[in-house]
Amino acid sequence: MSLLELRGVSYRYRKGALALDDVSIAVGEGQSVGLVGESGSGKSTIVRLMLALAKPASGQLLFEGAPVTAATTRRFRASVQTVFQDPYSSLDPRQRIASIVAEPLRSLGIARGDEARTLVTASLASVGLAADTLARYPHEFSGGQRQRIAIARATVSHPRLLLADEPVSALDVTTRIQVIDLLAQLRESAGLAILMVSHDLSAVAALCDETVVLNAGRIVERGATGDILSAPREPYTRRLVEAVPRLPPL
Ligand code: ADP
Ligand code: MG
Numbered sequence: 537m538s539l540l541e542l543r544g545v546s547y548r549y550r551k552g553a554l555a556l557d558d559v560s561i562a563v564g565e566g567q568s569v570g571l572v573g574e575s576g577s578g579k580s581t582i583v584r585l586m587l588a589l590a591k592p593a594s595g596q597l598l599f600e601g602a603p604v605t606a607a608t609t610r611r612f613r614a615s616v617q618t619v620f621q622d623p624y625s626s627l628d629p630r631q632r633i634a635s636i637v638a639e640p641l642r643s644l645g646i647a648r649g650d651e652a653r654t655l656v657t658a659s660l661a662s663v664g665l666a667a668d669t670l671a672r673y674p675h676e677f678s679g680g681q682r683q684r685i686a687i688a689r690a691t692v693s694h695p696r697l698l699l700a701d702e703p704v705s706a707l708d709v710t711t712r713i714q715v716i717d718l719l720a721q722l723r724e725s726a727g728l729a730i731l732m733v734s735h736d737l738s739a740v741a742a743l744c745d746e747t748v749v750l751n752a753g754r755i756v757e758r759g760a761t762g763d764i765l766s767a768p769r770e771p772y773t774r775r776l777v778e779a780v781p782r783l784p785p786l
Pocket of ligand 2: 579580581701702
């Protein structure tokens, strides 16, 4: 059984064309799935639907094999967390890091006070940030550090699935590799399942066992990431693979 699944989902923004057309995508416990496609192909729309922030026009969202209901909403919210692309706009500049990272604990009613502080400190440590981070503000940190803070916030409640929408696209190359390594570590140590969304196949290649390729709201190809990279079947996927920057050897 999948942890989270979209089954045969179509979606249309108001007055817009069909943004998703019969999309099925599933992430199992501990699995890492890459979702790639050009800008505008519908990747973020898939994430919105997987977070139950929008309702599909047809098809279903299934959490642990069943639609999310009033009775399962809290469990769903605690299990599925997100990291977005822009670490500048995703952290409230007026809040201290301690308060930012504790947000899911407050909103889900998981912990407060000393207990919350302990969890927040541990989460910051797991992304490589020291306890002196707690009292500081977002503007004191670089883009890569902010993305670590966003990951600490997303994982503080020990979710089972992380939906990461272009989490490294705004970062420079070195920081990008560090953040992907961090996600791989969290996957290993916490058994975290990850849906990694990117227009850049190289970001997905380092982290994901399986890759799904989206073009204009439709899935055109899916398979083991190694196979997709080495032998893409669709011309569209081939173009994405060819666009992967080749880094010079060190
Ligand atoms: P991606 O994340 O792959 O770049 P999106 O899911 O953001 O793609 O967008 C998919 C399609 O839906 C695009 O054609 C985009 O213009 C359209 N779209 C996205 N958000 C909205 C919106 N709020 N209102 C209308 N159309 C939208
Ligand atoms: Mg997007």
